[in-house]
Amino acid sequence: MPVKITIIGLGQIGASVGLALAAHKDKVVTTGHDKEIGNEQRAKKLGAVDQTNHNLPASVENADLVLLALPISEIRDTFRYIAQDLRKDVVVVDTAPVKAEVVKWAREFLPETAHYVGIAPAIGAKHLAGTETGLDSARADLFTKGVFLVSTPPGVPGEAVKLVSDLIDLLGATPVLTDFVESDGLMTSVHLLPQLISAALLNATIGQPGWSDLRKTASRNFYAATAALADSDGVEALGMATIHNRENTIRSLNNFINALIDLRDDLEENEDSFRKRLSSALNGRINWLLERNKAEWTQMPDEKVERPSMMETLLGSKLGKMGRPKDG
Structure with missing residues (x-):
């Protein structure tokens, strides 16, 4: 059964995530939401999302993972609006550049059954010289050979981190585990x-x-x-x-x-x-x-855990094992 991902914010980052995931329609189903309905329509037409829902709380109801590709100034209110409609064990991810305050908002508004993971994406070198912004600058390969800093509060299950790591692998990027301070x-x-x-x-x-x-x-x-x-x-x-x-x-x-x-x-x-x-x-x-x-970067260390990852549970072992270091 495909993983259900809701992308909130269909600018360069959010739409590029959707375009990259479009190559994996057998594994992932994406729902897009943007405060501008025109962006939703254009993103759907571009193939950046499989479907759209302009009702923010309803857009996250069935999601296994919710990605907030928003300016940091919009994240607090978004957490507050979606909190009551998040399903149990959903993974909530944001792309804000700094996390200290976002972690506080996650603790304040998200239910205990939701798992917050912060990511800070760095686009691939191919697009460093790009000058376009917004939805017009979205590219399926925007993150290819890029790096995502991944950080979590204490107590977040390893399966949630692994799900995010596998998602980053699908984007063609390298996940690097760090902490909020670093x-x-x-x-x-x-x-x-x-x-x-x-x-x-x-x-x-x-x-x-x-x-x-x-x-x-x-x-x-x-x-x-x-x-x-x-x-x-x-x-x-x-x-x-x-x-x-x-x-x-x-x-x-x-x-x-x-x-x-x-x-x-x-x-x-x-x-x-x-x-x-x-x-x-x-x-x-x-x-x-x-x-x-x-882009010869070090990937996230693979935890020695015998139980299947969340991605393995949802999609099967092949996808769940993506990005793991090979023996030897």
């Missing part, structure tokens, strides 16, 4: 910080003396450097993610400020060191992209 620290540096740097650059230029002339000459470099803020889930979501993740964010901002100060000081006093810093930065980026394209 996940939030990592995502602050690589997800939130670029957006805040983008905001700082805009605040340092737009509206400042000379902007009337600068705006005429600002070109590709300025566009690229400020794109992170425009590509975010919006100011409300970014603000919430950073404020609820204040300690990590301040640490990351301080690291960035110190790096700027080092560049400034070397520019004033040591030209050789200044050039070395630029060269080191460029080489670091080149090496990072090489590693991202190779």
Whole structure:
């Protein structure tokens, strides 16, 4: 019997999950929900979901797994709206970049019979340079050779984690087990910080003396450097993610400020060191992209548990064993 998955939020992430799962229609049935009915209709037409349900509570009633692909600013209310309609032992998953506050909301609103698992997806290297956003940017291979950080509160059954791990395998990505503290620290540096740097650059230029002339000459470099803020889930979501993740964010901002100060000081006093810093930065980026394209990452360790996983129970042993390390 196919696993029933409800995807709430049919933007780039949610619709891409649906498109990837469309290749496994014998194993998975997807229901899509979005606050914009037009997105639901387009996602159905694109084949990103098998069916849609614009009634939010009803959309999750029979789901084995509910995926919230939403801005963090919408997750709390969504938990509250769907809580009473979740079936026993449902796995509830979100894709917000930081989890500390989401875990609190899960404890506050989700029933004890629901199992919360947080995931933080990183798209595959093939799509890093993409500029489209929203449903138009959804791709079946968006997560191929990407990484998903997987974290859970204490007490979540291993079967629930295994179900999420198997789902990530179907997306062509690598699940990496971590905890909320580590996940939030990592995502602050690589997800939130670029957006805040983008905001700082805009605040340092737009509206400042000379902007009337600068705006005429600002070109590709300025566009690229400020794109992170425009590509975010919006100011409300970014603000919430950073404020609820204040300690990590301040640490990351301080690291960035110190790096700027080092560049400034070397520019004033040591030209050789200044050039070395630029060269080191460029080489670091080149090496990072090489590693991202190779995607030779370590997968989640397989727990030595004799009982079948939740995915095995629902779908049979073949799918449930996907992604497990081979002996030898």
